[in-house]
Amino acid sequence: MSSTAPAPGGTIAAGSADIVETAKAPRQLGPSPKMAIGFLAPALILLVAWVIYPIVYSIWRSLFGSNDSDFVGLSNYGAIFTDSSTLTTIRNNIIWVVVAPLVVTTLGLIFAVMTERIRWATAFKLILFMPMAVSLLAAGVVFRLVYEQDPDKGVANAIITTVHDAFASSAGFPGARPRENDQAPAALQGGAVVTKGATTLVPLVGINPQTLASAAQAGQPPADGGTVWLDVVRGGGGAVNQIDPQEKALAGLTVEALSGGKVVATATTADDGTYHFPGLTKGSYSVRLPADNFKAPFGGLTWLGPTLITPAIIGAYIWVWAGFAMVLISAGLAGIPRDALEAARIDGATEWQVFRRITVPLLSPVLLVVFVTMIINVLKVFDLVFIIAPGSVQPQANVIALEMWRVSFGGGGNQGLGSALAIFLLILVLPFMFFNIRRFRRDEG
Amino acid sequence: MAHEAVRIQRGPLGRLLERTGGGLVQVIMVLIALFWLIPTLGLLVVSLRDDAANNSSGWWTFFTKPAQLTFENYTNLLASGFTSSFWNTVLITVPATLLVIGISSMAGYAFAWIDFRGRDSLFLVVIALLVVPIQIALIPIAKLYGFLNIFGSIAGVVLFHVAFGLPFAIFLLRNFFVGIPRSLLEAARMDGAAEWRIFATVVFPLAKPAIASLGIFQFLWVWNDLLVALVYADTANQPMTKALQSQMRQFGTNIDILSSGAFLSLIIPLVLFFAFQRYFVQGLLAGSVK
Numbered sequence: 001m002s003s004t005a006p007a008p009g010g011t012i013a014a015g016s017a018d019i020v021e022t023a024k025a026p027r028q029l030g031p032s033p034k035m036a037i038g039f040l041a042p043a044l045i046l047l048v049a050w051v052i053y054p055i056v057y058s059i060w061r062s063l064f065g066s067n068d069s070d071f072v073g074l075s076n077y078g079a080i081f082t083d084s085s086t087l088t089t090i091r092n093n094i095i096w097v098v099v100a101p102l103v104v105t106t107l108g109l110i111f112a113v114m115t116e117r118i119r120w121a122t123a124f125k126l127i128l129f130m131p132m133a134v135s136l137l138a139a140g141v142v143f144r145l146v147y148e149q150d151p152d153k154g155v156a157n158a159i160i161t162t163v164h165d166a167f168a169s170s171a172g173f174p175g176a177r178p179r180e181n182d183q184a185p186a187a188l189q190g191g192a193v194v195t196k197g198a199t200t201l202v203p204l205v206g207i208n209p210q211t212l213a214s215a216a217q218a219g220q221p222p223a224d225g226g227t228v229w230l231d232v233v234r235g236g237g238g239a240v241n242q243i244d245p246q247e248k249a250l251a252g253l254t255v256e257a258l259s260g261g262k263v264v265a266t267a268t269t270a271d272d273g274t275y276h277f278p279g280l281t282k283g284s285y286s287v288r289l290p291a292d293n294f295k296a297p298f299g300g301l302t303w304l305g306p307t308l309i310t311p312a313i314i315g316a317y318i319w320v321w322a323g324f325a326m327v328l329i330s331a332g333l334a335g336i337p338r339d340a341l342e343a344a345r346i347d348g349a350t351e352w353q354v355f356r357r358i359t360v361p362l363l364s365p366v367l368l369v370v371f372v373t374m375i376i377n378v379l380k381v382f383d384l385v386f387i388i389a390p391g392s393v394q395p396q397a398n399v400i401a402l403e404m405w406r407v408s409f410g411g412g413g414n415q416g417l418g419s420a421l422a423i424f425l426l427i428l429v430l431p432f433m434f435f436n437i438r439r440f441r442r443d444e445g
Numbered sequence: 446m447a448h449e450a451v452r453i454q455r456g457p458l459g460r461l462l463e464r465t466g467g468g469l470v471q472v473i474m475v476l477i478a479l480f481w482l483i484p485t486l487g488l489l490v491v492s493l494r495d496d497a498a499n500n501s502s503g504w505w506t507f508f509t510k511p512a513q514l515t516f517e518n519y520t521n522l523l524a525s526g527f528t529s530s531f532w533n534t535v536l537i538t539v540p541a542t543l544l545v546i547g548i549s550s551m552a553g554y555a556f557a558w559i560d561f562r563g564r565d566s567l568f569l570v571v572i573a574l575l576v577v578p579i580q581i582a583l584i585p586i587a588k589l590y591g592f593l594n595i596f597g598s599i600a601g602v603v604l605f606h607v608a609f610g611l612p613f614a615i616f617l618l619r620n621f622f623v624g625i626p627r628s629l630l631e632a633a634r635m636d637g638a639a640e641w642r643i644f645a646t647v648v649f650p651l652a653k654p655a656i657a658s659l660g661i662f663q664f665l666w667v668w669n670d671l672l673v674a675l676v677y678a679d680t681a682n683q684p685m686t687k688a689l690q691s692q693m694r695q696f697g698t699n700i701d702i703l704s705s706g707a708f709l710s711l712i713i714p715l716v717l718f719f720a721f722q723r724y725f726v727q728g729l730l731a732g733s734v735k
Contacts, residue, residue, distance in 0.1 A: 033561035033562065035559055036555045036559040036564070039551045039552060039554055039644075040552050042551065043552035043615060044552075046604070046608040047571075047574065047611055049589070049608070050582060050604065050608030050609065051574055051608055051612075054581055054582035054584075054585035054586060057585040061584060061585070111477070114470060114474060117470050123478075124478055126719070126722065127482055128477075128478070128481050131485075132718075132725075133665055133711070133714045133715055133717070134485070134669070134711045134714060134715070135669030135710060136669065137707065138669075138710055138711045141689070141693075142707070145487055145488060145504075145700075145704070151503075152502055152503050153504075155484070158503055319481065323481075324729070327729065331730050379578070380578045380579075380580070382672055383671050386690075387693060390696070401578070401580055404580045404583075405580070405583070405672065405676070408583060409587075409676055415584050418583075419584055422578070422580040422581045422583070422584070423581070425580050425581070426581050429577070433575075433576050437569055437573060440569070440572050441569075
């Protein structure tokens with residue numbers, strides 16, 4: 001926007017040589033340079049006292065221990081690279097920097113290209129962009145709810161378990177087991193329930209009858225099979241190992257007929273708990289209910305546990321920033337000359353070739369800016385980790401910016417190490433400082 | 446216009462894609478949009494359900510049983526003294542935004558239209574400061590505030606936000622001011638207007654869109670800040686973000702306060718965002734892509 005605008009006293013400097021030239025150029029009608037002091041003073045005072053002086057002070061302070069009269073040289077910096085907790089923060093920051101900017105930029109590009117094909121692009125952009133307006137604290141609370149372990153509370157696990165159950169049935173009865181005495185017709189064998197003698201009745205216990213209130217009554221065993229049921233009467237009573245009128249059926253269990261240790265037939269219990277082995281020739285079989293029947297149902301993933309915590313927080317970060325990337329890339333997309341794309345299409349290029357060979361190269365300056373902005377932002381990530389990671393998992397989720405706060409203000413009590421961490425963070429963003437300066441000089445030149 | 450181009454020449458696969466692709470793209474985009482809406486919707490619904498409901502079933506059951514919604518959490522929250530942290534947020538955000546606008550437009554004007562020695566080098570310093578992490582200042586400024594006796598006060602939080610908002614603000618406004626036609630300023634200068642008058646009557650009004658962009662950015666940045674408040678605001682002066690953060694430790698039992706408080710804290714930013722989203726996007730473009 002500014003590159004073509006004339007500036008007083010000639011062109012804006014594009015290098016140090018030009019700066020000298022600008023200063024020497026004959027001054028036209030205009031204010032005296034002294035006026036600048038008045039205009040700049042408030043900003044300069046604040047920037048020097050709140051930003052530049054702290055950089056100097058932090059460098060100095062980082063050479064001292066937790067007590068600011070204890071000179072320790074560079075050992076705070078040594079501690080950053082030897083202490084296991086700070087090494088974890090560095091490892092996590094590396095994961096963040098490798099994953100988050102790339103995913104955000106890629107999603108932004110995909111969304112920007114796809115919004116060109118829908119009529120409700122404005123609404124779509126607003127929805128994706130909205131998290132940018134929300135505080136990271138609120139976003140953190142939002143995702144703490146999303147990642148709740150209980151599939152009846154956390155929407156992430158609710159979706160995952162629903163999808164999982166659609167493909168793998170888990171209609172089992174965790175905790176169900178045979179009675180442990182000699183009269184019991186079945187016993188546990190390696191997690192599976194196997195009948196002891198020539199019986200087809202499989203009475204089980206270990207389930208609260210209340211949870212089966214809506215289940216059907218157990219049916220009498222058919223001639224070519226048997227019954228699996230909960231051998232407990234709600235409120236007491238009933239005969240052990242016999243099917244009493246109020247006893248409930250255990251439906252949907254897998255039942256296998258064994259002969260000499262081999263499975264010769266398989267069946268599933270019906271609503272009334274009965275199962276049939278129609279084709280089986282007369283003989284002596286034992287009945288087995290495989291261990292799968294008694295496994296706890298899939299409860300989703302432990303998002304907020306030590307293993308998944310960093311990917312989970314990166315997920316929340318992507319939710320916040322993908323809209324930002326999309327809006328910037330969309331603006332870049334709008335600036336691409338349509339003729340170039342259409343010429344390529346007339347020449348028979350496929351949509352994918354147009355995207356790979358023309359759109360992406362023309363967008364590369366914007367993509368680079370988004371990518372670099374994200375790297376700078378990711379290096380300083382603090383709020384989301386602080387809010388989403390539960391206290392017990394924070395050591396595993398820790399990042400440099402959070403560790404800097406924790407060490408200096410959050411109970412760590414070591415401002416020497418805190419200063420060294422702050423300087424470390426500053427050194428990490430230095431390359432991007434030069435990137436910005438170079439880009440500015442090129443644009444103005 | 447993109448659709449016309451697509452129709453020009455397609456292979457059999459392309460034609461198939463075009464016929465089914467339109468619908469498929471729509472479906473995928475709807476799913477993505479839902480994916481982005483669901484987390485916030487979840488927060489809203491949870492904040493409108495009482496503890497018993499939240500503990501016994503997922504928030505999505507409200508689709509089938511909307512009767513369970515209640516404002517109980519919000520009345521409890523307001524009774525618990527949350528309003529004072531709301532006013533603290535306002536008392537921090539409004540001055541921090543106005544001061545940044547005032548100070549940076551003066552500096553931006555000097556960088557754009559006053560010719561002084563070392564101007565370009567000084568501006569490069571401002572650009573360099575754009576990426577300085579605020580962590581660098583936390584410890585030194587805590588010392589400084591102790592010395593000035595403003596540690597824990599609202600003034601300390603405001604000044605910190607102003608200082609760290611300035612590099613971006615100056616960068617944004619200077620770039621906008623440079624684009625103002627020179628003839629307008631020259632004419633005013635010919636008339637013998639003082640520099641302050643030119644700034645106030647010519648440049649400032651012309652720069653309204655840029656100032657609006659800057660204002661909304663700075664407002665959201667300060668309103669949503671947690672770290673600065675965490676370090677410099679004491680309990681009496683804490684904004685909403687810090688008040689809510691202190692409840693995070695008992696996340697499971699405090700979900701009623703946390704969900705309603707978090708939702709209250711994001712209403713004003715959302716309203717501003719929807720009202721001024723044009724300026725928001727402009728500021729983003731001017732600040733990042735040139």
